[in-house]
Amino acid sequence: MSVKDRVALAIVDGAEERGELKVGGTLVEATSGNTGVGLAMIAAVRGYKAIFTMPEKVSKEKQDTLRGYGAQVVVTPNGVEPDDPKSHYSVAKKIAAETPGSYYTNQYHNQDNTNQHYKTTGPEIWEQMGGNVDLFVAGAGTGGTITGVGKFLKEKNPDVKIVCNDPEGSILYDLFYHGEVRTPPASYHVEGIGEDMFPECLNFDYIDDFVKVNDKEAFLLCRDITRKEGLMIGPSCASALAGAIKYSEKLEKPSNIVLMFADNGSKYLTKTFNDPWLLEKGIL
Numbered sequence: 084m085s086v087k088d089r090v091a092l093a094i095v096d097g098a099e100e101r102g103e104l105k106v107g108g109t110l111v112e113a114t115s116g117n118t119g120v121g122l123a124m125i126a127a128v129r130g131y132k133a134i135f136t137m138p139e140k141v142s143k144e145k146q147d148t149l150r151g152y153g154a155q156v157v158v159t160p161n162g163v164e165p166d167d168p169k170s171h172y173s174v175a176k177k178i179a180a181e182t183p184g185s186y187y188t189n190q191y192h193n194q195d196n197t198n199q200h201y202k203t204t205g206p207e208i209w210e211q212m213g214g215n216v217d218l219f220v221a222g223a224g225t226g227g228t229i230t231g232v233g234k235f236l237k238e239k240n241p242d243v244k245i246v247c248n249d250p251e252g253s254i255l256y257d258l259f260y261h262g263e264v265r266t267p268p269a270s271y272h273v274e275g276i277g278e279d280m281f282p283e284c285l286n287f288d289y290i291d292d293f294v295k296v297n298d299k300e301a302f303l304l305c306r307d308i309t310r311k312e313g314l315m316i317g318p319s320c321a322s323a324l325a326g327a328i329k330y331s332e333k334l335e336k337p338s339n340i341v342l343m344f345a346d347n348g349s350k351y352l353t354k355t356f357n358d359p360w361l362l363e364k365g366i367l
């Protein structure tokens with residue numbers, strides 16, 4: 084289960100309603116895993132085929148989960164420019180173009196993604212917090228979560244601050260503050276957040292601030308929280324927590340902070356809880 088399951092459902096429902104996805108069709112997506120799992124579950128239930136492309140860095144557990152649901156997984160090299168024909172984006176587009184009856188779910192640019200968070204995640208947060216939200220912190224992969232939730236919360240209360248935790252290596256921080264890429268994109272190990280291109284599901288109008296979080300901070304906090312709080316969260320969740328802790332230094336009064344924990348840590352056992360891997364990557 085992850086925050087992307089509801090997005091996958093909205094994307095498939097939208098495509099069916101518009102007649103863009105027909106019985107027996109094939110879902111194609113470039114996914115770091117979680118959207119793929121959501122789509123794979125729906126494909127299994129509704130009788131679609133599914134093909135997913137992802138960079139090598141995606142954990143083996145996530146790749147195997149997709150195969151477990153019956154999907155085909157195509158692994159592409161890490162750290163390749165988005166426009167490069169070998170990138171997971173380019174390979175997904177090519178597969179979609181060459182596969183009859185396919186639907187390219189296009190999670191980075193498909194507005195069914197952002198709208199789903201506007202229609203469901205935002206209202207759920209508002210209701211569960213009884214309207215007492217001062218700050219919402221989340222990472223941006225497609226940007227659907229932070230944009231959809233941010234739009235909803237700001238419509239309810241324009242004083243709610245929306246903050247994005249962005250991995251070192253992602254270009255989003257530079258684009259937000261400088262309107263251009265000043266530090267070239269670099270590969271990093273936290274999955275699902277940060278970008279090397281600008282996704283149309285992300286709208287900076289609903290974001291107030293960005294906080295940089297590096298791999299070391301995210302992975303070490305991830306282990307710490309699991310062992311101290313009994314919460315086995317994923318690295319992108321720990322990145323949000325690290326971002327919230329950094330940002331909270333700017334807060335002038337006690338505040339209600341909502342974090343998006345997008346998935347759980349059991350998907351990353353070979354990374355977060357694997358000391359040799361962490362040592363090899365210079366994190367431990």
Ligand SMILES: Cc1ncc(COP(=O)(O)O)c(C=O)c1O
Binds near residue numbers: 087317345
């Ligand atoms: C683990 C994880 N965290 C965070 C996100 C970011 O969510 P969004 O795509 O809505 O920006 C994703 C998206 O795939 C994810 O897989």
